[in-house]
Amino acid sequence: MQRNVARSTDRFERKREAILDAATVLLNAHGARGLTLGAAAAAVGLSTTSVTYYFRRKDELAGACMMRGMAQMEEIVAAALVEATPQDRLRRLLDLYLERVRQTVVGEAPPLPILADLGALNSPVLERAFEAYARLFRHLRQIFDSPELEWLSRGRRAARTHLLMEQLFWAAAWLSKYDAEDYPRVRDKMFDILVNGFAAPGRAWEPSAMQLDELLSRDRQTNGRETFLLAATRLINKRGYRGASVDKISAELNVTKGSFYHHNDAKDDLVVACFERTFDVLRRAQRMAMELPGDQWLRLSSVTAALTEFQLSDSGPMLRPSGVSAVPEPYHGPLMDQVTRISDRFASMISDGIAEGSIRPVDPFIAAQMLGAGINAASELRFWVPGLKQKAGPAVFARPLLMGIFGP
Known part of the structure; x- marks a missing residue:
């Protein structure tokens, strides 16, 4: 009896994951409002009624795609935070993130969801998805936890965490210009820019005022x-x-x-x-x-x-x-x-x-x-x-x- 229950649970999870895989592709291509239960069902060879057994509304499906992606990002951040210094954490973060993108490119993993349409979700899915995003944000903020960075105020730390999050998510939009085998080089270039900036040695931050x-x-x-x-x-x-x-x-x-x-x-x-x-x-x-x-x-x-x-x-x-x-x-x-x-x-x-x-x-x-x-x-x-x-x-x-x- 227990074996039959386990098999049934496994089948349920496999189908649910297959639906989320297909729906994430549709979400990234058409946004949250363009994702439909019918399109997700067709992508995995199911009827729309069958999909509603897993997700009653398309909002729930879109939210589940986003929250699964954020959970995967949480795992990446957790692995990066094991490193001792902020610089080492950042390098590990980029390494793991680009490896996850590489897996998508070569067909080893579904894509991570684009979160730009998170605000298009309706209550109560919106609140759950945003709380997941806030947890991810707070987790990533720990990259700056170091005695050498104690001078950073809470606001400045939050601003830099937001900057770093944006760099990760926007990278997915331009990485397609590179072969997956070039991702280690891309990682090194991104790390160098994030750590050392743009200015040549000796240049100060003295921008001219513009109207x-x-x-x-x-x-x-x-x-x-x-x-x-x-x-x-x-x-x-x-x-x-x-x-x-x-x-x-x-x-x-x-x-x-x-x-x-x-x-x-x-x-x-x-x-x-x-x-x-x-x-x-x-x-x-x-x-x-x-x-x-x-x-x-x-x-x-x-x-x-x-x-x-x-x-x-x-x-x-x-x-x-x-x-x-x-x-x-x-x-x-x-x-x-x-x-x-x-x-x-x-x-x-x-x-x-x-x-x-x-x-x-x-x-x-x-x-x-x-x-x-x-x-x-x-x-x-x-x-x-x-x-x-x-x-x-x-x-x-x-x-x-x-x-x-x-x-x-």
Whole structure:
């Protein structure tokens, strides 16, 4: 009797894991709102009714995918924290994480879930998933537990933990450019940048002030549609592309759906306009930085500081590029092209700085991706560091990004 029960339990767990494997692929491709029980069932050769035996609603399925992924990340963090020093813990963390990604690439393990759509979940799944994320965050924060880092305040430690989490999760978006056999080299490059930063020896953190009000064009500042774009941007960052419905955007602005459609043809058009607004801010910041007198280190540190501060300003934040994955296919390619061009411009600035000697000899592509991840992460900085002043953002967040995560 016990053997039959064990076999039944094993079958249940195998099917449940198979459903989660397939659903995670769908979740990463289409977001939480695009995941359906029917699609997950079809992917594993089951009926939708059979899947509801394991997960009654698609929210439960999406949440289970995310929480399983976070549990796997908890195991990686726990193994890394065994190391004695913060630097050794970081190297082990990167090693284990990239090994887990390699296993996915070669078909040895299902993908880890993209967590960008966590906010799109509904209660009570949302609360359970977020608590799992908060546990992971608190666990990872222990990487900074060391006598040599006792000077770090709670807020600065939280900011650096958030920065590190973003580097891990965003890496999944650009690692596809590398063969799995190159991951050890990628690990070494990421570790070097996180520990030693971008600045060449002897360079100080002295970014030039840039006019934040010039990051938005005059046309945008006087355009009534800017209010819609900013409200939609904030809601999409919080709830994900599919979680930011027309109803929710209208409610955020305290207007009717009719008023929404008076200003916007459709939700997709509004989302594309939000991305265009973000790209416009990034390009204007890059152009302003490149016109600054001085070397490339000054320009790179200045644009990073300015964009970090913009994220915390009344005009911020910018739309997170992770939202591109959930945008309908006709828009996806052109938007990703723009994301790539902006990143490539940062890579060119870094490359020029290496050539002139003001920036350390880092991998320009990897460095640009990590720079972009840090700038994007600044949009959520106040959640982890409540009460953080706008002007303090660059010192608390941009400086460790560019000068080293364990440095002052």
